Amino acid sequence: MESQLNPHISVDCVVFGFSPNGIKVLLVKRELDKLNESPTPSYDLKLPGSLVYNDELLDDAASRVLKELTGIENVFLERFEVLDSLDRMKNQKDKEWLESTTGLTIDRVISVAYFGLVNLADSELNGLSERSKWVTLESAIQLPFDHSKIIQRARELLLHSAGTEPIAFDLLPEKFTIFQLQQVLEVFNGSGIDSRNFRKKLKTLDFIVPLAEKQINVAHKPAQLYKFDRKRFMQFRKQKNASFI
Amino acid sequence: MESQLNPHISVDCVVFGFSPNGIKVLLVKRELDKLNESPTPSYDLKLPGSLVYNDELLDDAASRVLKELTGIENVFLERFEVLDSLDRMKNQKDKEWLESTTGLTIDRVISVAYFGLVNLADSELNGLSERSKWVTLESAIQLPFDHSKIIQRARELLLHSAGTEPIAFDLLPEKFTIFQLQQVLEVFNGSGIDSRNFRKKLKTLDFIVPLAEKQINVAHKPAQLYKFDRKRFMQFRKQKNASFI
DNA sequence: AATACTTAGCGTAACAAATACACTAAGTAT
DNA sequence: ATACTTAGTGTATTTGTTACGCTAAGTATT
Known part of the structure; x- marks a missing residue:
């Protein structure tokens, strides 16, 4: 068993940023230039997430991916959902993007979703990478894959566990x-x-x-x-x- | 995407049988003859579980596998845990058994665990296959893979969620x-x-x-x-x- | 035919918890 | 002096929980 990406298993992280004004969610830019070879750089936003290495625990993968894509670390991430719908990759653009960035043939990917919470006022968040971005929950719609749905579920979790979790x-x-x-x-x-x-x-x-x-x-x-x-x-x-x- | 087994994703079902006397758990026999070619038939017990097809939802896979291995159907199964430990297949015997029964090369398998509950008094349970068996929780120890641990977690779930789960x-x-x-x-x-x-x-x-x-x-x-x-x-x-x- | 036995099902009073709302207190800023 | 902001106590009302009394409708027993 070598340290190579498993083409069937991924993690996605929903990290909420708290501020007195409201809650934001952390997304990362996805470059779309390579796909359509347009002259102007184009990108859209998605949840920080990626495939898991074969010799890697899911919890470790979630922390690693979050660090690599956003620069944020030391966030407690809680596993909260498994996404297994067959039409997660129904948008051909998403599949092509994943195949071009991983160099793998992708047929089906099951994703394990993680939930995290940070204070936007914390100075530790200064190490945020340039390709990542805090957006309001209202604007986090129509994201690639099923990421909008994952965020929605995480919001329900946040609501439900506000009074029962610390x-x-x-x-x-x-x-x-x-x-x-x-x-x-x-x-x-x-x-x-x-x-x-x-x-x-x-x-x-x-x-x-x-x-x-x-x-x-x-x-x-x-x-x-x-x-x-x-x-x-x-x-x-x-x-x-x-x-x- | 054809209908073939995904070598990285499996489901396991913990089905508890309820009776006034106590709670039992449903296990299936695993034939070990083919491995050691011993003259006498030998088997041990494991949770009903198997790999998932690439075009199959996890919930559907859980129901299918339970039906195929035990004959029981129409049990409501609830997804409750993901098993991703790297030493799930640490016992070489388990890996060999899985490879011989599936014809696939196995490196890592992530398993999604399901929980179900049936009434042992129900007449529908008469269709129970010969290779499956109800055992007491006390005797369901030292099972293959991490199945004992999964049962332990399911039992905690049973105790804690009587009023919040259906x-x-x-x-x-x-x-x-x-x-x-x-x-x-x-x-x-x-x-x-x-x-x-x-x-x-x-x-x-x-x-x-x-x-x-x-x-x-x-x-x-x-x-x-x-x-x-x-x-x-x-x-x-x-x-x-x-x-x- | 009367009586016992079992589970069904309604009601009421006491108590505890959640909610709505009025008011005063102690500091800084102007 | 006055306005502004958050701190903190109190009270009355509504809603939910608990404890317990009682009658109803069947079968089984005598």
């Missing part, structure tokens, strides 16, 4: 205020949360731990700072219908 | 009473349910559909019959904290 706290600093947590959750489920009821609910949760500290240098009443207790959260989520929103 | 309805007949549904759920979460509150709750769920029929020839007041609407259930589970128990 992903919100990956976007917050070590010490955060209730207002900050609320803003993150509001972006996730796309609607406003009543801050008074939200505070009431949080008081019943032992994994949101108040610190002996307050905000400083803010142009309003300084807020109590809290930290996230991951261990207690893991206990909490074992309950029957555990959701904190 | 598995309970795989054990019930097409037309069932509320009491029957309650009994199955009581086995899953190991404790009694108040039948009056349970009925009240079910009335709010649109995927439990009352039929224009009642039980006949029962030694008590005949009960209303219901059917399970899987489509509506799939909508229901998309809700925020969807659990029906």
